Amino acid sequence: MNVRVTRFIDGAREATGLAVIVDVFRAFTTAAFCIAAGAREIVLVADHEHALALKRDHPSLFLTGEIGGRPIAGFDVGNSPSAIERLDLTGRRVVQRTSSGTQGVVAATAARGILLGSFVIAQATVDHLRGIADEVTIVAMGHNAVAEADEDVQCARYLESLLRGERPTPPTVFLEGDHSSEGWPDHFPRRDAELACQIDRFDFALPVAREDGLLVARPMWSR
Numbered sequence: 001m002n003v004r005v006t007r008f009i010d011g012a013r014e015a016t017g018l019a020v021i022v023d024v025f026r027a028f029t030t031a032a033f034c035i036a037a038g039a040r041e042i043v044l045v046a047d048h049e050h051a052l053a054l055k056r057d058h059p060s061l062f063l064t065g066e067i068g069g070r071p072i073a074g075f076d077v078g079n080s081p082s083a084i085e086r087l088d089l090t091g092r093r094v095v096q097r098t099s100s101g102t103q104g105v106v107a108a109t110a111a112r113g114i115l116l117g118s119f120v121i122a123q124a125t126v127d128h129l130r131g132i133a134d135e136v137t138i139v140a141m142g143h144n145a146v147a148e149a150d151e152d153v154q155c156a157r158y159l160e161s162l163l164r165g166e167r168p169t170p171p172t173v174f175l176e177g178d179h180s181s182e183g184w185p186d187h188f189p190r191r192d193a194e195l196a197c198q199i200d201r202f203d204f205a206l207p208v209a210r211e212d213g214l215l216v217a218r219p220m221w222s223r
Contacts, residue, residue, distance in 0.1 A: 001133060003163045005156045007140045007148065012104035017135025019111035020125060020159060024151040024173075026079050026188075027101025027141075028118040028206070029196040030064060031094075033081040035219045036202055038090030042217040044097075044208065046106040048072050051095045062089060065097035068144075070187045072097070082191035100141040105208060105215055111137065116206040116217055119155050119199045124222045126162040128205035136163060150174050151196065158199075173197050 006014060012021060022028070031042050039062070045051050048067060052074050055061045063075040064084070071078030077087075079098050096102055101116070108114050115125055117138065129136055138159050140152035154171040161168035184190060195201075204219035 001130075001163060002135045003138065003160050004136075005138045005140065005160055007153075008142055009103060009107050009145045011137070011139045012107040012141070013110065015108050015111045015137035015139055017111065017137055018113045018115065018129060018133045019108045020115045020117040020129070020136060020138045021101060021104040021108060021141060022117035022139060022152050022155050022159070023098065023101030023104070023141045024118050024155050024196050025149065026081060026192050026196060027096065027098040028116040029081045029120055029192070030079050030084060031096060031116055031206060031217060032118060032120045032202050032204075033084040033195070034062075034064065034089055034094045034096075035204065035206065037084055037087050039092045039094045040218070042094045042096055042206070044102045044105045044215045044217060045095060046097065046103050048075070048097045051075070051097050054095055058093075060092070062092045062094045064094060065102070067099060069099070069185060078187070080189060080192050081195045082189050085195070100143065100145045103145050104139055104141045108139070114208040114215070116208065117155060117159060119158070119197060120195070120201040121205060122155070122159060122162065123200045124203050125205045126159060127222050128207065128220055129163060170199050
């Protein structure tokens with residue numbers, strides 16, 4: 001298997017083969033928690049107005065996301081796995097917009113397929129790829145898709161090692177991540193970071209399908 005690691009929006013745009021878009025703090029940790037809470041699928045969008053328009057047409061949709069890390073007016077919840085873990089989303093369709101992760105998914109137009117990447121579904125993601133991929137591009141999206149974030153780099157390297165058949169030591173992630181300079185932000189619960197660093201909490205991968213002009217992630221459970 002040919003595996004390479006890239007980063008940021010440019011890396012997503014240039015991704016070939018199957019692209020794993022990694023956003024640990026917090027988009028694709030939150031996405032995994034939505035599925036674990038019973039959601040049937042997640043629609044990934046770049047524009048929050050798109051998400052709000054979808055909800056106007058279909059009020060039962062559950063919106064999650066952020067702009068600049070902060071919750072978006074009109075959304076049901078922010079980009080927070082610790083908020084999701086208390087909810088029952090059984091059967092719900094989720095729409096997600098974030099500043100890094102969903103931007104990368106939308107940008108990965110050259111990829112043959114896309115999967116969402118985070119620590120909480122790492123092994124299941126690798127298991128899924130082993131059965132279908134001969135080329136994988138892992139994209140560490142970073143902070144706002146333009147600045148390196150330790151947690152995404154560590155996750156990308158961890159996934160790369162697993163795909164190469166190695167047995168990597170579980171990485172140690174600096175919890176402050178890309179917020180170390182200004183201190184822990186009030187819109188980012190520390191519980192979110194703790195949950196995001198739990199390797200293999202869930203046993204499903206999140207491949208993305210292109211359907212009717214939308215990008216939709218649904219779980220593929222490990223056997």
